[in-house]
Amino acid sequence: LMPYQNELRMKTKQGVYRWFLDSGSFKLDEHGNLATLVGSIVDIEERKRAEEEILSKNIQLAKTNEELDRFVYSASHDMRAPLSSLLGLINISEKTTNIDELHSYLQMMKGRIRTMEGFIREVTDYSRNTRLDLTLEETDLEELIRGVAQNLADMTGRVRIEINLTEKIVLLTDPSRLKVILNNLLSNSYKYHRLDQADPFIAFSAHKSNNSVVIKIADNGSGIEPDYHNKIFDMFFRASTKSEGSGLGLYIVKETLQKMGGTIWIESTPGEGSVFTFAIPA
């Protein structure tokens, strides 16, 4: 007896196609003609579906794994760089007795520590977003934006911050996620500004539209090359050498918006400025 096995798709009486497994054994006589055949046809549609699901889960897992690899690599780099720079600053501080010099080293050390703090905050924001469900609360948008701007006020001191809401907007949303988004966009607008110009500004505006709220953050900072507009939302992508960050900020913004059911887009001209616009369900 010779075994055989085929998977095939057949149209059922209901007019839909399903997968079947046709298997069994056959025997040929001395002339090579079919003598005996024993077999069965089994509906394997469910199994096929499960296989396809496993396949797509595997692709997803491979993506997560690849992200994790890059993450560990960059994380160790981003933690080590400010640490070794701190160590260097301590070493030269030990060698000087000049109090002004010492003060400037201390300022630089503070900067290194802030960089590390920022990175740790990003990692926490990222993991919180993937782990936790949305927590919806009635949120006053202007109040929330003012809070975020206030938090960064000692940093953005030289930049004029404008908040223009045409109407009072109260929306049902996840306020801590919205804060993460606004925080990242605002600190970018500040970090990549042109502070040598007459009127450096960052302007917030927002309006309601159908079932969503559209929020805009515009700056007249350095702007972004068109080639990079698609890439800046990628994990660890930095579009300028000026960046001391990890390139995680906009990736977190994108992931967070995905969780909230929102979208973001960018218009930007190098040397003129950038506008980040995002919409969230309200």
Ligand SMILES: Nc1ncnc2c1ncn2[C@@H]1O[C@H](COP(=O)(O)OP(=O)(O)OP(=O)(O)O)[C@@H](O)[C@H]1O
């Ligand atoms: N408002 C902006 N103006 C000009 N360039 C920007 C602006 N926002 C982002 N970019 C560019 O996009 C890149 C990616 O931004 P992202 O926030 O993801 O990373 P980062 O600011 O470099 O680091 P991190 O946010 O992790 O500290 C930045 O390196 C910068 O080059």
Ligand SMILES: [Mg+2]
């Ligand atoms: Mg950033």
